[in-house]
Amino acid sequence: MTRKPAAQQRGVGVGSAGAGVMRTLKRGAWTPEEDELLSRAVAKEGEGRWRTLPRRAGLLRCGKSCRLRWMNYLRPDIKRGPIAADEEDLILRLHRLLGNRWSLIAGRLPGRTDNEIKNYWNSHLSKKLIARGIDPRTHTPLPGAAASLHSHRADAAAAAAGSADKTPPLPEIEPRFAPPPPAHPSSSSGAGVGGDFATSMVGFGVEGFEGFGDPFCAPDVAARGGFGLDCPIVDDATFSSFLDSLMNEERIADYFGDHKDADGENDQGGAY
DNA sequence: AATGTTCGCAACCGCTTCCGG
DNA sequence: GCCGGAAGCGGTTGCGAACAT
Structure with missing residues (x-):
């Protein structure tokens, strides 16, 4: 879609930005x-x-x-333009691992912002998964798998309703692997991942992380507002190499069913 | 051509976490 | 240890363009 200049988007309003700063702050x-x-x-x-x-x-x-x-x-350093196929693939993998931790996902995609990835997920990828009968939140098969597409407003509303209490119900089908639940209700940043996540790594081709507790408590992650700070055990290099492995690790690729369609998209073998 | 609907994305909002005093 | 300000994050909304009828 041809995008208009950003400056022309949204009405330029002046005014209420909250008590104390109401004067003339522009919005x-x-x-x-x-x-x-x-x-x-x-x-x-x-x-x-x-x-x-x-x-x-x-x-x-x-x-x-x-x-x-x-x-x-x-x-x-922002990269503009469409999300490439390999970027999309990586987003899918990282989301499956990390959940809606957009800043963390964005950190693995040079030049992409968390907002951009979040938007792309909400407008493209989540629908793509739904169309394939996969719950975009849990990455598990949808009950009934009756894929229905509605507007993204409806999707957002449904997602909001589904996560309103921030404690999504357990999926009917026990996931082989699911993103870690938020450590805190409505916690956006720094949500600890903890033991569940570490456990989830087992059988995921990264057993080496077992025993580390939260495998991603690297300082740089914390610095980016990443995971909790309870266990700064794994250093930056380890964390990075693990995430990098997402793109290369054969076992992980197998796990995700890294088989491409003719159009370059993953088919549904495994999950996608 | 006119009208309605869908889509994409920038920006806002509320909340949590971090950090220094 | 407590408190308040600053920074950062994810969820949500608003709006114009594109598309469909």
């Missing part, structure tokens, strides 16, 4: 001028101190908005 789509101001400010002072950055940059935006704009749009 809505960013203008090229604002982008320029923000880019210059970050180039000059670096990322961080988002709270005070907009004032120093001469922007009538809240720091949160500035940070989001920079992270999701202005950063020079």
Whole structure:
């Protein structure tokens, strides 16, 4: 789809950004001028101190908005354009492993942002899985597997309803492997994975991680707001090599049924 | 051509976690 | 250990373009 310039998206509203900052904080789509101001400010002072950055940059935006704009749009290393087949494949694998931990998934896809991956998942991949009779949340066969496609609004609503209490019901079919449940209700970041996750690794071709507890408690992960900090045992290299193995590990590929259709997409052998 | 619907994505919101005092 | 501010995350919404009728 031909996308309009971002600055033309969303109505540019001015106003209520909450008590205390209601004055004249601008909201809505960013203008090229604002982008320029923000880019210059970050180039000059670096990322961080988002709270005070907009004032120093001469922007009538809240720091949160500035940070989001920079992270999701202005950063020079952002890769734009369609998600490639191998990227999609990796997203599927990582989501199966990690669940909706978009920032963590994005961390394995250079140039892609968590927001982009989240959007892509919600608008493409989840529907693709549903169409194949797979529950996109658990990566297990849907009960009845009566794939029905509705608008993404309906999908979002259904997903929201399904996870409203943040304690999704156990799937009727015991999953061979399922993403770890959130450690905390509604916890978005830093949700610990813990023992269940470690257990899940067993039989997954990564038994070496068994006994590490949470295999992904690497400092860099924590630094990115990743998993819990209870067990910083596995270092960055180990964590990275494990995730890298997702793309190469034959056993994992077997597990996921890494057989491609003629169109390059995975067929449903195994799971996809 | 007009109208309605679907889609894609940027941005906002509320919450959690981190961190320094 | 406690508290408050800052940063980061995932869920959700709003809006215009594309598509269908």
